Amino acid sequence: MIPLLHDFSSARILVFGGGSVGARKARRFAREADVVVVSPEFADESFGGASRIRGAPEPEEIDDWLERVDPALVVAATSDEAINDAIERATRARSILLNRADRSGERDAGSVVVPATVREDPVVVSIATGGTAPAVSKHLRRELEETLEGAGEMARLCGELREELKSRDVSPERRREIVTDVVERPGVWTALRTGAPNCGQVIEDVLSEELPTEGDRS
Ligand SMILES: C[C@@]1(CC(=O)O)c2cc3[nH]c(cc4nc(cc5[nH]c(cc(n2)[C@H]1CCC(=O)O)[C@@](C)(CC(=O)O)[C@@H]5CCC(=O)O)C(CC(=O)O)=C4CCC(=O)O)c(CCC(=O)O)c3CC(=O)O
Numbered sequence: 001m002i003p004l005l006h007d008f009s010s011a012r013i014l015v016f017g018g019g020s021v022g023a024r025k026a027r028r029f030a031r032e033a034d035v036v037v038v039s040p041e042f043a044d045e046s047f048g049g050a051s052r053i054r055g056a057p058e059p060e061e062i063d064d065w066l067e068r069v070d071p072a073l074v075v076a077a078t079s080d081e082a083i084n085d086a087i088e089r090a091t092r093a094r095s096i097l098l099n100r101a102d103r104s105g106e107r108d109a110g111s112v113v114v115p116a117t118v119r120e121d122p123v124v125v126s127i128a129t130g131g132t133a134p135a136v137s138k139h140l141r142r143e144l145e146e147t148l149e150g151a152g153e154m155a156r157l158c159g160e161l162r163e164e165l166k167s168r169d170v171s172p173e174r175r176r177e178i179v180t181d182v183v184e185r186p187g188v189w190t191a192l193r194t195g196a197p198n199c200g201q202v203i204e205d206v207l208s209e210e211l212p213t214e215g216d217r218s
């Protein structure tokens with residue numbers, strides 16, 4: 001399997017099963033997609049604003065749900081293996097992406113896995129273990145949350161710095177050197193993590209250090 005980032009904004013995602021796994025997947029996807037959860041009962045936890053529809057489809061009724069909802073991705077998270085098998089068959093027949101929450105290991109074309117994810121927007125890191133040990137993915141996710149603190153701010157700062165350097169016609173080679181140098185300065189990370197600096201000021205400082213002539217002229 002190859003990790004890719006897939007944009008699901010304005011797409012529909014259909015989750016079968018409203019237990020704690022269905023709820024977790026619904027919360028995850030509802031941050032950008034229009035999520036519908038179908039289940040005879042729902043766990044007492046957040047579904048992230050997903051629409052909940054009461055129903056316990058039989059295997060032969062799954063295709064009607066796909067027809068009606070027209071999802072880009074289906075999550076099979078019921079406790080009934082026969083239903084999950086039927087969901088797999090029906091999604092494959094329609095070439096719809098499928099996440100089976102009750103399976104790991106060998107998969108068919110069109111299968112997707114939901115990795116553990118750390119977000120420090122716009123930075124995103126995903127972790128998977130080939131289905132061997134999701135608990136390890138969860139553990140590493142918690143550890144990486146600390147490591148990645150400030151990474152979003154750093155990415156934004158470097159994005160602005162790159163734009164600024166481009167607007168000053170600094171050569172691509174020199175831009176790369178300057179940006180790489182900023183990323184590797186422990187002091188900038190510490191400052192970003194303590195929330196002290198304002199991005200504009202850091203950029204001003206870097207520019208006047210690295211490009212004194214241009215800095216003096218502006
Ligand atoms: C293949 C995969 C398919 C998929 O769901 O996409 C899958 C499958 C299965 N998970 C099972 C069990 C558990 N899963 C978790 C947790 C998470 N599981 C997630 C992903 C994945 N799980 C995909 C592979 C990812 C990878 O490669 O690592 C995470 C990362 C993402 C998410 O789901 O949001 C999320 C952590 C999110 C976070 O906190 O960051 C916990 C821990 C807990 O619940 O506290 C347990 C119990 C402990 C344990 O067993 O390890 C079982 C056995 C069920 C049974 O025995 O009945 C199966 C089925 C099987 O293995 O056959």
Ligand SMILES: NC(=O)C1=CN([C@@H]2O[C@H](COP(=O)(O)OP(=O)(O)OC[C@H]3O[C@@H](n4cnc5c(N)ncnc54)[C@H](O)[C@@H]3O)[C@@H](O)[C@H]2O)C=CC1
Pocket residue numbers: 016017018019020021022038039040041042043055056057058077078079080083100101102134
């Ligand atoms: N991927 C993951 O992270 C994990 C996956 N699992 C697997 O995911 C499955 C679900 O786990 P939980 O949410 O803990 O189970 P659960 O038993 O709490 O929830 C299952 C839900 O499916 C619903 N359901 C039953 N028949 C249905 C039908 N015909 N149509 C729609 N919904 C139906 C039930 O009413 C229930 O709400 C389990 O089979 C388990 O093997 C379990 C733990 C973690």
